[in-house]
Amino acid sequence: MGGWVRRLRARWQAYRYRFVPWIAVNLKDRKVRSVPKGTQDKIIPDSAVLSTLVMLKTLGFCTERKESSLVGAGRGVFVTRGTVPAKTVVSMYPGTMYYPFEPILLQSIANPFVFRCIDGVFIDGNDCRISKMIYRSCAGRDRIGPYLTCDRSWLTQYPKNPLAVGQYVNNQSAGHPANVAYQEYNIQVDFPFTLRKYLPNIHYSPNLQTAGDASYRSLRVVVLVSLRDIQAGEELFSSYFTLVE
Ligand SMILES: C[S@@+](CC[C@H](N)C(=O)[O-])C[C@H]1O[C@@H](n2cnc3c(N)ncnc32)[C@H](O)[C@@H]1O
Numbered sequence: 001m002g003g004w005v006r007r008l009r010a011r012w013q014a015y016r017y018r019f020v021p022w023i024a025v026n027l028k029d030r031k032v033r034s035v036p037k038g039t040q041d042k043i044i045p046d047s048a049v050l051s052t053l054v055m056l057k058t059l060g061f062c063t064e065r066k067e068s069s070l071v072g073a074g075r076g077v078f079v080t081r082g083t084v085p086a087k088t089v090v091s092m093y094p095g096t097m098y099y100p101f102e103p104i105l106l107q108s109i110a111n112p113f114v115f116r117c118i119d120g121v122f123i124d125g126n127d128c129r130i131s132k133m134i135y136r137s138c139a140g141r142d143r144i145g146p147y148l149t150c151d152r153s154w155l156t157q158y159p160k161n162p163l164a165v166g167q168y169v170n171n172q173s174a175g176h177p178a179n180v181a182y183q184e185y186n187i188q189v190d191f192p193f194t195l196r197k198y199l200p201n202i203h204y205s206p207n208l209q210t211a212g213d214a215s216y217r218s219l220r221v222v223v224l225v226s227l228r229d230i231q232a233g234e235e236l237f238s239s240y241f242t243l244v245e
């Protein structure tokens with residue numbers, strides 16, 4: 001008897017009414033969505049919800065990765081809500097930063113996500129396999145106690161920094177001219193330390209500075225900037241080929 005009451009009470013306490021007045025009048029026809037535990041009652045993670053809410057509110061637009069409008073091009077990045085005004089940062093290119101003299105050969109084999117900057121610096125934006133392992137390892141190496149110095153969530157489906165999807169922007173083609181362009185930027189020493197955890201980039205090699213050495217290695221960040229107003233529903237296209245004269 002006691003066990004039966006306990007089970008009934010546990011079941012009652014596990015029940016969560018979302019719309020009590022509606023349930024009261026539809027009690028007979030109710031359908032229950034059962035979840036194994038209260039903590040697992042999430043379809044998408046909190047970070048995904050937050051990024052959608054915050055992105056639209058602060059930037060006036062949202063972007064998402066989904067199947068490209070180009071047949072056979074895999075996934076691409078779309079503006080899904082709002083409008084991106086011309087000359088606005090739409091995305092960031094996440095990944096591990098390599099100087100030209102650092103070893104990237106192994107990571108670059110069959111890897112379409114290696115971005116080459118104008119001065120020969122590489123950014124490996126692949127979120128799988130060895131590239132992912134290296135980024136995670138560098139992120140762990142450079143964290144300072146509890147403080148992260150970069151964002152690792154771009155390696156998942158739900159980046160905390162919603163801009164960090166630029167590696168999925170496809171190349172322009174006939175009928176789909178570029179509407180964004182890559183722009184390089186160096187993060188300097190005075191960048192707020194507390195905001196570094198949102199930067200989706202990290203150096204491949206450790207900082208070999210000696211204590212007291214004032215020199216600072218800037219961190220290369222690549223952003224994608226809109227070339228014109230981009231409306232909701234449009235896919236982002238860049239030019240993979242930049243001619244530097
Ligand atoms: C940096 S990735 C872009 C993300 C890629 N679409 C994906 O789903 O992983 C570059 C790769 O995307 C594909 N791609 C990019 N632009 C394309 C285009 N205009 N037409 C066909 N494939 C394209 C090619 O396979 C290329 O190697």
